[in-house]
Amino acid sequence: MTDIDMNLLKALDALLAERSVTRAAQRLGLSVSAMSRNLTRLRRVTNDPLLVQAGRQLVPTPYALTLIERVHETTRSVYTLLQPAPKTVDLFTLDRCFVIRANESFIDLASAKLALELQKNAPRVRLHFVGKHDKDAQPLRDGTIDLEIGVLGTEAPELKTRMLFNDRFVGICRSDHPLLQTPCITAERYASYSHVVVSRKNKLHGPVDAALAKQGLKRQIVMVVPAFTNAIHIVRHSHLIGLVPLSALASSSLHPEMSEMNWFELPVETPTIKISAIWHPRLHADPEHRWLRETIWTVCQPEEKSQTT
Structure with a gap:
């Protein structure tokens, strides 16, 4: 040859x-x-x-x-x-399945809006959401997954990212919880009650614990669960205090006005949670994948605005 x-x-x-x-x-x-x-x-x-x-x-x-x-x-x-790759895509005839790795909070937050977008503009496209059990970059590298949503937590230097929205941790408890009976939620009062925490890797300490430790305080953690939806359910039916991203509440039936539960700003500062779309460079110029990224970014913008107003 x-x-x-x-x-x-x-x-x-x-x-x-x-x-x-x-x-x-x-x-x-x-x-x-x-x-x-x-x-x-x-x-x-x-x-x-x-x-x-x-x-x-x-x-x-x-x-x-x-x-x-x-x-x-x-x-x-x-x-x-050997022609240059196409720059546009015919969404109505596009027949493709995208595999997206994301946690349950994002799926609850965005999946319904994405479903409406697909039905309206790309009826033959399928989105396959898989659980985010870790942040290993290899599935992105070998094409097992097409896109990841979350906080960048890998050392893989080649990965591309685009920020979708800022999130933050908030506390949740029943509306009749003693913590809410006085207007001021201090770090001391917050730490004095029993807590349920969410951890996929069985970690009992996080940013909140680090901030409390600087004040000589420590939470009493009595339960660890793998998902934020688990924590919300437990808090709703107990007097435990939970810790979840604000976005996890926006996608559930939970509202500050609900009689059963309430959420509150933490009495300590924690880092902002930067939620991003993450993908491998081999898909960066793919017009179909670019459409998916743009669509997800657009769907996430109202949530970002609602958190900053």
């Missing part, structure tokens, strides 16, 4: 179609002598005359006749493959 010039394929297609060196040269914008050299090379490569003189015309050999259709289709396919 190292000795084959792919330009000969296009020359052969033109020669067999025109059956004239002059017209084939005009068709490809070459000189007659250049096209004549191409014919000589093609004869040597195929070990066949291909076109022979018949009076004032060139006629194809039997072997050349067997090539005409195949050469034309192959030439068209090769040059289609």
Whole structure:
């Protein structure tokens, strides 16, 4: 294959179609002598005359006749493959499944809006959400997942990111919890009650505990659960205090005005949670994947606005 010039394929297609060196040269914008050299090379490569003189015309050999259709289709396919990647996508005919790794809070927050977007603009697209049990970059690298949503927590330097929205931790408890019976929620009072925490890796300490420790305080953690929805359910039916991202409440039936439960700002400062879309560079220029990223970003913007107003 190292000795084959792919330009000969296009020359052969033109020669067999025109059956004239002059017209084939005009068709490809070459000189007659250049096209004549191409014919000589093609004869040597195929070990066949291909076109022979018949009076004032060139006629194809039997072997050349067997090539005409195949050469034309192959030439068209090769040059289609080597064209620049498309910059736009036909969403109505797009038939593709995207695998997205995200935690349950984001799925609850965005999936309904994304479903409406798909039904309206991309009816054949499917979104396959998978649980976020870890932040390993390998599934992004090998294509097992197409997109990850969350906090960047890997050392993989090549990954691309785009911030979707800022989130923050808030406390939750029943509306009749003693913590809410006085207007001031101090760090001391907050730490004095029993807590339920969410951890996928069975970690009992996080940013809140670090902030409390600076004041010489420590929470009493009596239960650890794997999901924020678990914590919300437990808090609703007990006098435990929970800790969840504000976005986890926006997607549930929980509201500050609900009689059963309430949420409150923490009495200590914790870092802002930066929720991002994360993907591998091999998909960066893919117009279909770019559409997915833009769609998710758009869906997330109202949530961002509602948290900053």
